Amino acid sequence: MSGYKNTGYEVVIGLEVHVELNTATKIFCNCSTAFGAAPNTHVCPVCTGMPGVLPVMNRMVLEKAVKAGLATNCTITQQCKFDRKNYFYPDLPKAYQTSQLYLPICRNGYVEIDTADGTKQVRIHQIHMEEDAGKLIHGDAATLIDYNRCGVPLLEIVSEPDMCSAEEVLAYLEKLKATMEYLNVSDCKMQEGSMRADVNLSVRRVGDTELGTRTETKNMNSFKAIARAIEYEIFRQIEVLEDGGTIRQETRRWDDNKGVGYAMRSKEDAHDYRYFPEPDLAPINISDETLEAIRGTIPELPDQKRARYVEEYKLSAYDAGQLTRSRHLAEIFEQTVRLCGQPKEAANFLLGDCMRLLNQDGKEPAELRLAPEKLAEIIKLVQAGSINKTTAKAVFEKVYAEDIDPVAYVKENGLEMMSDDGELDQLVADIIAANPKSVADYQSGKKAAIGFLVGQVMKATKGKADAGKVNAKLRELLG
Amino acid sequence: MPGITATELKKQFAAGESSSVQSVAGYMAAIERYDNVYNCYTALNARAAEEAAEADRLRAAGCDAPLLGVPIAVKDNIVTTDMPTTAGSRILQGFMSPYEATVITRLRRAGAVILGKVNMDEFAMGSTTETSYSGATKNPWDADKVPGGSSGGSAAAVAADEAPLALGSDTGGSIRQPCAYCGLSGIKPTYGAVSRYGLLAYGSSLDQIGPIAHTVEDCALLLSVIAGYDEKDSTSTRDVAFDFSGSLHDDLRGRKIGLPVNYLGEGLDPQIRAAIMEACRKFAELGAEICEFEMPMIEYAVPAYYIIASAEASSNLSRYDGVKYGYHPESFGDLEDLYLTTRSEGFGLEVKRRIMLGAFALSSGYYDAYYQKALKVRALIRDAFNRAFAQYDAIISPVAPTTAPRLGDSLTDPLAMYLSDIYTVSVNLVGIPAVSLPCGFADDGMPIGMQLLGRDLSEPVLVNMAHAYQMHTDWHTKRPTLKEAE
The missing domain is CATH 1.10.10.410 (Arc Repressor Mutant, subunit A)
Structure with a gap:
């Protein structure tokens, strides 16, 4: 048998990824975007859709969207505009979402991912700007609405159906997440909802040229859940087809606790969003100068950094890839190397002990609090033969947990090696x-x-x- | 003080012949006396007398803000924090806005005293001010006739001398047509000249707030206060600051006025045609050159307008859903039923008709045939006007095909009512300014209006022409004989 895991079927996956931008204020008003505030404290007449209000575009949103597009090899739509997507729901106070349909800000890009068969391009169909909706809080007696999230800026990144396994999807998401972090565009925290992915998936028998009917799965709040939901949906579809059934085009909801997906609504129930150009916002013109100025602010991106680490620091491609997954981690690494001149040792600490400690705490590399000076001191102590590796490990744990001064700590606790x-x-x-x-x-x-x-x-x-x-x-x- | 203009009022204040307190008291007395006949006001400012006293104190202290102590009525689709804003709809009965419209802030800064909020067609949809949940407003020239709409309350309040000035809004003629029906002057400003922040949206790409008064001079005074860039309105134009001081004279030598002869054919009341031709003779006397020409595309303006305005309205009015504010049904089933019940009971017939028309025009499969095509027509109309304005400083035109119809007549035939907007809607589709002013009376004693259309931001030119006309005619000085309730 050939195909996906020898099922005789191949899998076609496209993703719609929503990324919450990390601007200080909302897309169309001056309310704060901070996460976790008391309900309805970051609201104003504009983001709660009071009669007569008008939106004013936050220029930072545009800048970040352009950055995201340039970093993913997109063409920037220099004359773009907003459209209204109309639907009724209590979390959407205007009953329309200001979004982009006809002239999205970025089109026709791609990112490269590593797969078992080498490097692969995942094409990006478009990236558009839009506003987030609020949050419904369902209680026993009533449903309450928190409008804090209304108007938080989002980018929706729509890929082409270029992925064919959960591994490829995860590699793509990792790449997007790293890129957005490098650009300082988004925190991409799935748990806080600042990165969300909807999975469009279909299967077909190996050799078929027509695409199968696809489903869209929503509501996964971790990379692990996405991988589980994809595996579930692949085998559900194959089973339906093997039993002689047909796949219904539908939207499905993933329940990660039960490990099961449910059909939510079929294509027939789909909304007609009655998109039309947003008359309250003037079309956006991005001059060549502005575009070049934004291009100039794009830092070295993960792929470039990784290649440089292999070349300059003689790290393995794997280690270089791990270090560059997070811009923050890469910056700590580079500063440490600058201070101690030992890339291999610095990489070992960060990818070994440091990752183990982060995992224990359930933290992301982006959340690491570690002064490069202190890591460099530890490495220098080892290099000078003042402490051995076992001691170094213990000192590093102290630095990680309590931010102690390594040199003073070693001295105070008499940890120097016997030199006599x-x-x-x-x-x-x-x-x-x-x-x-x-x-x-x-x-x-x-x-x-x-x-x-x-x-x-x-x-x-x-x-x-x-x-x-x-x-x-x-x-x-x-x- | 019957019939007094804001300009005259300011002079009286300055000369110490009258005070803001006296003036406000006089208008409140007129409202008390006549408003149960004409039904102009939906809410009165309980603090008007105090605000007038404060204005008098400021004047005594040397303040000379442009509208200091001058009373004004405000259309009920402009949000205020001290009075409800209902837009003539059941769905917003009692609604108190948590914020104030930019034009209201500008009025306050200029020292104006708001008398109250005035009636309108529900959500500005209508040409008669009969679709309001607060009941129909009557025409002060004949209480059996409509005052026009949708700013009928604004116009009737000024015509009945229940206010010297009023703010209206014009999406397809809603300032100009009530002015024509009530013998008043009004300006639909260039799109973007006046901030829309705080104006309840009907057709966002068409709506503009503008002044209604007895004279064009008063309109210019009020417009210079409310116009200007507003950072809260992304569609407002930067660096707009109208200066009408050079416009208030009667020398029109060198001005070219285009007369679109195809506007004067079938469907136009011959008495209105005659009044327009007479006005052209007057403009020629004042030195202007009248040039006859054909204005293309007029037959497509009404259909394009009703598709675009209704499409935008269907989206703009979606927020009235019973969840956050406004009308909330006493009982309902699930969420969908809440929406259905709220909107079925909260909106009137004409509003529902336009929401359905607009939603249909935007629907998948129909978008290109209706909305997209209407946008193309809009671009062609804009081209036609640009070509005309390459030749002429202004275009003279009727405002409406007839004088004010009788109450109730339009409600039975909405299509006829839509078609009566033929002379006004192009201005909104293109975004240009227009001044409406009285130019005669029909045999039945009802006023006749005309309008002057100009290039973007040519308000000073239009005011100059209209003011020159009013320096040499007296239509704007005529006042109706008001009725008191029996």
């Missing part, structure tokens, strides 16, 4: 004398016994000896 060989010789001799059984074992051929003896010496020195040196000394004395 005479002292170490005496200790080794004492340990040999105190452990005749292990010595006998070693000498009778049980070479592993030396590990115990090294451990005893390290214990006696509270880990401050150089384990390699201790090992060598023991072998020398025991013959």
